[in-house]
Amino acid sequence: MGQDVKVDRVIDARGSFCPGPLMELIKAIREAKVGEVISVYSSDSGSKRDIPLWVEKAGHELIGVFDRNGYAEFIVRKKR
Amino acid sequence: MKKVLILGGGVGGTIVANVLARKVSPSEANITLVDATGKHTYQPGFIYVAFSDAKPENLVRNERSLLDKHINLIIDEAILIESNERRVRLKSGRILEYDYLVVATGARLCPEELPGFKAAHHFYDLDASIRLRRALDNFPGGRVVIGIGGIPYKCPPAPAEAACQLDYYFTRRGSRHKAEIHYLSPLPRVFPLESVAPLVQEIMESKNIQYIQLFNVERIEPEKGLVHSLEGESLKYDLLIVVPPHKGAKVIEDSGLGDKGGWIPTDKYTLRVKGYDDIYAIGDATDIPISKAGATAHYEAKIVAENIAAEIKGSGMIKRYDGKVRCFCDAGFKKGITMVFDYEHPPKPTRLSRKWYYAKMLVGKLYWSLVLKGWA
Incomplete structure (x- = not known):
């Protein structure tokens, strides 16, 4: 299925269009400790562009993007 | 007789109380709303105080004047929800018991x-x-x-x-x-x-x-x-x-009902607080990943009121919240846009129009008389 990393927190943001999954990820990253891994589920078509862009700009690590059944899963590690 | 306790007199709490008061008779349920100030503020008006000519006093009304006469209003602050005992402690020392609790405590700046x-x-x-x-x-x-x-x-x-x-x-x-x-x-x-x-x-x-x-x-x-x-x-x-x-209300943190931000883990369809069958949460207070806005609380409140009424009357749960939100944004120069969406349907592209500006103004006018009563 794609990942063998331990996920510390799962955010189910399916069905969220406003404010949207990236906002949920930013909130979670602010709350997380450095090194923690967050998984975000998204059904918003914009996430495949938004989330990698923000993760790169904010200096975190995008471990992977996985197509699931009707949604995408993004796995991100907080790096700083 | 069932005791329904609602915490918070914002848009969500007020609509739940008013709709429920219409759905159940005073002999079926005692409805109590607790609000710390007893004043209701129309928050979408803040932007017009800051950037236009709205008069601050026009945004505030006494909560009592907005509630059905059968609803008890207690002006006091909820400081602790004791969910195992089905009761809420107030700042004054008073203790209120409930059969159904609706948490509409909003967000804290x-x-x-x-x-x-x-x-x-x-x-x-x-x-x-x-x-x-x-x-x-x-x-x-x-x-x-x-x-x-x-x-x-x-x-x-x-x-x-x-x-x-x-x-x-x-x-x-x-x-x-x-x-x-x-x-x-x-x-x-x-x-x-x-x-x-x-x-x-x-x-x-x-x-x-x-x-x-x-x-x-x-x-x-x-x-x-x-x-x-x-x-x-x-x-x-x-x-x-x-x-x-923003964070969730202090009473949520103090009662151990919230996540790190004080938002209440809530089922996005039933609006029940996860792990409880007698506590509902609506509006800004929840952790549901959708807009924290009056428009959200408005739709959620009607679902919760109808479902509590159905439980009291013994007809079972009848409705699920589909994530519907409709809102209007004012782009200035008397033009605006509108957006409608739910969990399954992203918003469609909109266009800038005078119609949506006037729709937003109309919602503001109807807020006190129709929206808060649950008629709109």
Whole structure:
């Protein structure tokens, strides 16, 4: 299925269009400790562009993007 | 007779109480609403206090005047929810028992969580909106910066709407040429809703509103007039407007019902607090990843009221919340946009129209008489 990393927190943001999954990820990253891994589920078509862009700009690590059944899963590690 | 206890007299709590009072008779349920102030404030009006001519006193009414006569209103502060005992402690020492509890305690502004916030203005409460208006009236010119200091926050489109209102305000004063407007978007687009973002970007460009994307405000350095982002960028400002960080209500934290931010884990369809069959949460208080806005609380409240009524009458749960939200944004110059969406259907692209501006104004007019009664 794609990942063998331990996920510390799962955010189910399916069905969220406003404010949207990236906002949920930013909130979670602010709350997380450095090194923690967050998984975000998204059904918003914009996430495949938004989330990698923000993760790169904010200096975190995008471990992977996985197509699931009707949604995408993004796995991100907080790096700083 | 069942005891229904509602915490919070904002839009969600008021609608639940009023709809429930119509659905069940006084002999079937005793409905009590607890509110700390007893005053109800129309929050979408803050932006018009800050950037237009709305009179602050017109945004506030006594909660009692908005409630059905069969609803008990207690003006007091809930300080502890003891869910195992099905009771709530109030600041006065009074203890209220319940069969059904509806938590509509909203969001709490926590500007102290953002370093340097004292140097910033905002429009998320009435006093701050009045102060911002004074600051704008005395603004000699320069760079006005609007950013977002924490997620989640109420009404995700509001900061972009405020940028447009600033443009309208300065234009009406004849001083637009003296003001640079910079909007800091936390996202890689100028508006939260993807399908609407291209239109909002076009609107901002037409108004010469400059924007920086992927800028989440992390701290303010007042002595240097700088605002810094989580992503490592900085920007100078002359007048700074920042959405303050938000948290859930203190009673939620103190009762151990919230997550790290004090938001209540809530089933997004049933609106029951996870792990409880007798507690519902609505509006800003929940952790559901959708807009914290009156429009959300409005739709959720009607579902919860109908379902509690159905439980009391023994007909079982009948409705699920589908995530529906409808809202209007004012782009200035008496034009606006509208957005409708739910969990399954993203918003469709909209267009700028006078119709949506007047629709927003109409909602404001009907708020007290129809929306809060649950008729609209």
